[in-house]
């Protein structure tokens with residue numbers, strides 16, 4: 001693994017125990033609404049196979065499970081053992097047997113081509129430097145007509161809300177995050193990485209280059225989160 005990957009992996013290993021709590025607190029519980037919107041948009045059918053890349057503590061995988069009946073199987077994949085351990089505990093608590101967890105790198109997916117009907121990635125793509133390669137890897141494991149859903153934190157484009165948001169995001173959020181997580185780096189890395197993430201139009205072009213068609217995006221909560229959807233032809 002290279003230095004950047006190690007940095008991200010170790011950071012998530014460290015903050016895993018406080019991750020869910022801080023997500024709910026810092027987003028005022030909007031994170032649950034955003035994941036719900038993503039799963040609805042992919043609308044996997046009964047008996048689908050869904051891949052949740054960068055699954056972390058399994059909130060997306062569990063959201064998929066709660067929407068679906070039948071023999072739908074979800075694979076949650078993440079390279080942080082710390083995050084997966086927390087996710088596994090949630091699955092056991094909820095007696096969920098439809099989700100399998102895998103410790104692997106999103107850039108090196110251990111699956112045969114066209115194995116999944118849908119691929120989701122929530123708040124994960126921003127941490128992957130080679131996003132083009134990641135999108136291509138997601139494309140390869142999707143079957144024809146399968147959908148990719150990418151949910152990511154983005155920066156509101158203009159107006160007073162942008163200024164207020166940047167104040168909260170760059171000054172207040174890192175203080176709250178480091179206080180509760182005891183980790184000074186992680187919650188400074190968060191705004192830095194979001195500000196470096198491409199605009200929705202640029203990221204849509206990247207999905208297009210990876211081969212996706214019918215790409216659309218929806219900005220939510222004044223543009224602080226964007227949901228991208230693409231389909232494999």
Ligand SMILES: C[S@@+](CC[C@H](N)C(=O)[O-])C[C@H]1O[C@@H](n2cnc3c(N)ncnc32)[C@H](O)[C@@H]1O
Pocket residue numbers: 008009012035053054055056057058059060077078079080083104105106107121122123124127128
């Ligand atoms: C912000 S968390 C998102 C977790 C979850 N999807 C959610 O909605 O809460 C980002 C996750 O991406 C994982 N991650 C980052 N880069 C990765 C990579 N290259 N391969 C696998 N997992 C990765 C991290 O370990 C972390 O669990």
